[in-house]
Amino acid sequence: MLLQSRPFLFSLLMLPALAMLAPLVLGAPWRVSIRPTGEAAAVLLILALAISPLKALFGATAWTRWLLRQRRAIGLAAFGYAAIHMVVFALSIGSLADIVAGMAWASMWTGWAAFAALLVMAAISNDRAVRAMGRGWKAVQRLAYPAALLTLAHWLLLTRDWSEAIIWFAPLGLLQLARLATSLRRRVSNGRTGR
Ligand code: HEM
Structure with a gap:
């Protein structure tokens, strides 16, 4: 079935990006696509991190x-969404010097640090890396936890209304x-039964 295919699901998840970028084709400024792509990246990261606890709880x-x-x-x-988010942000600023200067702000370096963690994880997100890295692969994938904390900080630092960020992160x-x-x-209970 198609939904068992990873490339198919990835493509399906990336489809809304077209709607997020559509206003740019109609002449809207780059910044209109920053927020929706950032939120999509955050929500998918939360979903990816919710899977292990769901498995532990529901079997x-x-x-x-x-x-x-x-x-x-x-x-x-x-x-994918974080990369689009970063590109539209960079195009909206339009100057490398300004982007680098902005990294001094906590609201920005938290985003860049989260992006760096996602980049490392994405780079080894293939079967060859899983085989080559053995146990180390799982250890590197744990970068998802600091990435999520940095994303939460980035979000809270950029918005006055914290409700949306909390609604998404609280279930996780x-x-x-x-x-x-x-x-x-x-x-x-294993300790009690001596197992
Ligand atoms: C690559 C470095 C990053 C930069 C320079 C950056 C920059 C920005 C900027 C300027 C905004 C404010 C947009 C606005 O209010 O119009 C924003 C919002 C946001 N970003 Fe990032 N970001 C980065 C990485 C990330 C990453 C990796 C994630 C998630 C995994 C993320 C998630 C978000 C979220 C959730 C928002 C808030 C949207 C809202 O206010 O509803 N960002 N980012």
Whole structure:
């Protein structure tokens, strides 16, 4: 089935980018596409990070297995939107010197640092890298956690109304806490039964 194909899901997830960039064809300024592409990148990153806790909480069901299999496509789409976000931002500023100077602000360096983490993860998001890196591959993919924290900081620093950022990030925080509680409970009960 098509939905089992990673390239298909990646392409499907990237389709809304066309709508986000469409106003530019009609002459709108570059900056109109910064916000929607940033939000799409953040939401896909959150979804990719929610998959492990969902699997831990709900077990190996058909849908959690599907999400787990497709995690790489979702993560790559997060990077795809972040790359478009970065390009439209750079074009809206239009001067390399101004972009570099702007990196001194926390609202900007958090975005650049999140982007750098996503770039590293995307670069090794292929079967050859998985085989070549062995256990190290998973360790590098854990960069997704600092990337998400940096994205949250970037978002909060750029907007006065925090509600949207909180609405998207709170479920991820709760899922991670629930996963932690479940694994602690398992460890305690394994300790009691001596396993
Ligand atoms: C590559 C470096 C980055 C730069 C220079 C950058 C720049 C910006 C700028 C200027 C805005 C404000 C847009 C506006 O209010 O009109 C923004 C918003 C945003 N960016 Fe980034 N960003 C970067 C990386 C990222 C990354 C990696 C993510 C997510 C993974 C991200 C997610 C967001 C989000 C969620 C918003 C807020 C949108 C809103 O206010 O609703 N950004 N970014």
